[in-house]
Amino acid sequence: MVHLLTNVNIASISGTRKTRKLDQREMIMTVTVKVAEAKTHLSDLLARVEAGEDFIIARGNDPIARLVAIDERRQRLAAIEAVRALRAQAKPVTQEEIEAWKQEGRR
Secondary structure, eight states, X not given: XXXXXXXXXXXXXXXXXXXXXXXXXXXXXXXEEEHHHHHHTHHHHHHHHHTTOEEEEXXXXXXXXXXXXXXXXXXXXXXXXXXXXXXXXXXXXXXXXXXXXXXXXXX
């Protein structure tokens, strides 16, 4: 997979700006903040994450974490698709097998 790098101006919470290279995945609404700044403004960051923004938390100039909203709906849909894929691989169950299992549970 090829990652495109782009120079962009990054605004921090405190309003300072700097330029750094971002790959294509980071270019959509991502802001880089330092660890100390993230600790100081955590409530503000969380409110902005709930509004749809993403943040990268960096120690010095090294990115160490990504702060993003949890998309529970997407996780549920992925789980449903995984179950459907497993069911598609399994052989069909006959009515006789189901009745045998019922009887086995009654013994």
